[in-house]
Amino acid sequence: VIFASDNWAPASDRVIAALSEAARRGGPAYGGDQLTQRVEARFSELFERPVAVFPVATGTAANALAVSVYAKPGGIVFAHAEAHIADDEAGATEFLAALKVVGLAGGDGKFSPDTLQAALDAVPEGATHRGQPAVVSLTNITESGTVYTRPEMAAIVSVAKSRGCAVHVDGARFANAVAALDCAPADLTWRAGIDVLSFGGTKNGCIAADAVVFFRPEEAREFPFVRQRAGHGFSKHWFAAAQFDAYLKDGHWLDLASRANASAARLAEAIRRSGKGRARLAVEPAANEVFAVLAKDVDARLRAAGAVYYPWQFEFMPLVGRPGSDEVLVRLVTSFATTKAEIDLFGKVLDG
């Protein structure tokens, strides 16, 4: 009964098989192989336009290197204060992109266009000391398990573009967002004005598969050098390509994400059902993350029964969710591999 994180999950059988097959074959190094070419084509097809795509080792690398392309001297990245890029990447963006990250306030993992506007106003044009806006970064699904819709994104993009900012999406769980909204990947990216995406597969059935996707390939012209000097240019590049090939083929990635989302919905339902005094939802879940407030004795019972999950803290607590002194806020993450049995067991222990 593991709800610690989707990166505790195994890989999908198809991904494992594809990687094994590629590994038995080998091939030209540094992306000269055919799998890499095929994956590039798959990404362009998926996003309904030519894109440039570059696998790197981790989501942290994807985020920091993606925004580095839009860096300016004295540049600032605006992101939600709880976003990974602001808070969970050990300063990777400051280090790899020499950008300052300014965290924005907002409940449910989202910041509003007005909040962004106010932050931009605090860095007026020509105020050399303040630095200059460079990038706005959104996380979708958010760190609160909610989802930005296309109109929500477009409203933020509009504010961002008014000051010449590029807009980046941290899509470590992009698949879960697309599955949740049942829309085209293009709708949540370039059609909403997004310039660059961190496309994550690792949390959703891959092994180590994170890529930077540029929606205007000409902006990626120097990215091979960006990737190489950061030590992220795999020599056996087919290693990443094989995973993405299987992941994207026949909508496998969305099947996996849909399963994870469905498990989260089932888990949320168990929590809702459990009734007053036992557990309640802190945020209305939209994808595969469930934030719940548990009575401390329930929490103890669950852990005793072998459930694994993390206690949580929000900097911008949703009002409904604030835990009392005998309660604890926890994060429960489902993956494609979460079973109905696990959830049922969790629900049973929950109900006491």
Added chain:
Amino acid sequence: VIFASDNWAPASDRVIAALSEAARRGGPAYGGDQLTQRVEARFSELFERPVAVFPVATGTAANALAVSVYAKPGGIVFAHAEAHIADDEAGATEFLAALKVVGLAGGDGKFSPDTLQAALDAVPEGATHRGQPAVVSLTNITESGTVYTRPEMAAIVSVAKSRGCAVHVDGARFANAVAALDCAPADLTWRAGIDVLSFGGTKNGCIAADAVVFFRPEEAREFPFVRQRAGHGFSKHWFAAAQFDAYLKDGHWLDLASRANASAARLAEAIRRSGKGRARLAVEPAANEVFAVLAKDVDARLRAAGAVYYPWQFEFMPLVGRPGSDEVLVRLVTSFATTKAEIDLFGKVLDG
């Protein structure tokens, strides 16, 4: 008949099997898994002392992050002018470690203790403008396919330590060096005074397995942060651990390297045999790289027959090897997967 590079090779069956098994299982993220623990133990056993080991995505990352631990303001890394760290990593060390790389001269991929001493003398203590010596980096096997012996290393280490430099070994092909010298891994590292090693598995049967190995674990105390902020902290850390686990088990890594070295020896013998006017060795090969001077018509014949390899240039050409106007210098790299049939075919075409 592929002699392009050992990073064109497939992975070994054992490595593939181990990775597949780990991938089907999943487990705690960021190194909390059991495979990671086991691999750490394997490395300590291999080197006959406690070591700290950190997988990263590539050999470039291993080199740049390893030396960054010993960085000083205005610091200099001394390395052979043809070393990867100096010439083939797109400025990763300048970028990730803010160190200047000073390239040293020397035939056969090696620089002498005297050459190092002269370079250190050109940066005297207190000469603030010149910067300060920080690291000496050796590549073993070298970029010329030769091998540093323990006494050769110790002589360089002695000069390096006299100015307080840490000594790093780029061991992208460390296995081939150990196999060539038939010695203990410790002999080519800490027993010779080496502080930190880039231990490469990718070119010798792994998929993406490069690690930084610190021989005094206390020097690695901050390395988890170094790795994380550079985007090299794998969430599914078992991905690297599984490869190393199979790679190190039962001496598999040395078996693979020995096979590659034996193939190179066979290839060298074919070249020696081919006779005057056809081909000759540019450097006496010690491991799995063969540098040869081919007559241009022989080169054309080999390529027509499907042989794949790279033309080469040395900055510090071995005297014996300088190609004439109707000749071409080439690099031929063997791997564990190179077959006798490939070499025999190469030899046959060579002989015309």
Added chain:
Amino acid sequence: VIFASDNWAPASDRVIAALSEAARRGGPAYGGDQLTQRVEARFSELFERPVAVFPVATGTAANALAVSVYAKPGGIVFAHAEAHIADDEAGATEFLAALKVVGLAGGDGKFSPDTLQAALDAVPEGATHRGQPAVVSLTNITESGTVYTRPEMAAIVSVAKSRGCAVHVDGARFANAVAALDCAPADLTWRAGIDVLSFGGTKNGCIAADAVVFFRPEEAREFPFVRQRAGHGFSKHWFAAAQFDAYLKDGHWLDLASRANASAARLAEAIRRSGKGRARLAVEPAANEVFAVLAKDVDARLRAAGAVYYPWQFEFMPLVGRPGSDEVLVRLVTSFATTKAEIDLFGKVLDG
């Protein structure tokens, strides 16, 4: 009637004379001159212990390079959200020290020990993703014109040291703080546990004189290289030394600061006196900065009369000071060169 900033002020006659004399003499470059030696002795005498002192070009350089000495990979500098280092230096600390700056909340330009403790708790030991605490930076006088006393500093230092943080003081207006508290410079620095100080002279009668002062000289061992590679090693080092020599001699620096503080007190008194509906103090001034809320018509009248000053915004507004819709918050800064006549004129126009 210029209250724009103390960096609009001229230099003091003594400083000008000293610089001119040194400039007519010349001398050994890069700090080999006698003035530099004398200034080092003056600083050690001033602080009642041996210190290491390094002039750099600006206060921004002093701050960023000072904290860089205590940088760690993934390191964080904690500072008030309105501190220069957080908000007014175009990302210098992120750039020159590769540190993330985390802004802390607090009225009157100060953060409390509890606020710091909470921020440190959010980056627990071993939480590699979060990075690691490296430095706490205080500004004295603060950006709100208030002053940290020695006990206030000591309380913050105690929290900082409990997590191994170095503590830095941005003393762009250090003279004004010392003059305001009428204490020994040592009391506001190393006796309160401070490790390193940005000592500013530029705003208080010098021309371009900012220095980094280390209270444990051994921590400065590599600073000559830090300074040089950042382009802050003056060849005609006597240029900075001459200024500091005159500035520190016979307490000149404190005389200048006392004059500036006295002018601010007089200005504050004029504002208090002006009466309801005209102007009021937003913060109780302690040194040479006065933050006032002016009625908009009074503001217009003052500007029409030639007064020069900046409108202001606080992120953490003191409750007493929040301007109404027909009011404006402004900053008025006095310098040693501010005259009684200027203040009286300001007061007269204020009173209408």
Added chain:
Amino acid sequence: VIFASDNWAPASDRVIAALSEAARRGGPAYGGDQLTQRVEARFSELFERPVAVFPVATGTAANALAVSVYAKPGGIVFAHAEAHIADDEAGATEFLAALKVVGLAGGDGKFSPDTLQAALDAVPEGATHRGQPAVVSLTNITESGTVYTRPEMAAIVSVAKSRGCAVHVDGARFANAVAALDCAPADLTWRAGIDVLSFGGTKNGCIAADAVVFFRPEEAREFPFVRQRAGHGFSKHWFAAAQFDAYLKDGHWLDLASRANASAARLAEAIRRSGKGRARLAVEPAANEVFAVLAKDVDARLRAAGAVYYPWQFEFMPLVGRPGSDEVLVRLVTSFATTKAEIDLFGKVLDG
């Protein structure tokens, strides 16, 4: 009898007077003053086209920040191996611009267009591992005291531009080059294809006056941020402007340089005259640096008589100049303040 360096010299009276006057006046901070405006106009007039000019604290800062504008990921700066940017700035360019510096060979402080071409060829387009050419940097006058003529520069520029490199001139002694060639400043810069110049005044009569001059002002659009985040934005910006104002007015800068050059010519003549066995010129001097080979006993005699100068080493020794075992190579630098009496005394001691 000081020939140690021109940065040991005093400042010129006009520069001192101008700075003193500005310092007594004060004025708007950060370049809002009238002197700054006037200096910008003077530079544009001097170079016969609109230029963008930014004072910084040192020549090292000027070089590193100038080239940083043209930086690319994995970018390389090509410069003579003995150039300051390569060898004497403690890694400032690696640090501030994240560029690798590749040193080129060449006698007399110059590299040839062919040498540059060969270095560019070693970094072919698309060779991601090698990085990419970004900037070519020339020093004029060179570190050997020789001068690049306009045609020499144009030949190098042509090679540089063929690979898309910007071309920078380190003009720490630019005045001496212009005086030596008696040409228009434009001839040695943009008319020869130069993009950006480090314009030095510090060694030629100023106190601390180094500026970056962009010949296409639109390329400097982000330079205010570049300067600020490196801590090089003087608050009392008139401090630099006042120096340049006096320096450029009525050709003062060229008068000063001509005096220095004439003194060097006189010194060289004394050396030529001194005769065999005593001293000889190592390089034919073109401006204000004289490299001489002295008999060791002559060297001892000169030092005993109070002469101050540095022993020297060239990496690429001019053939004529190689010192014998009883000789020493020295550098003698003259400044505007060098007197005939000093030279005559030097000559007299030389002649024994």
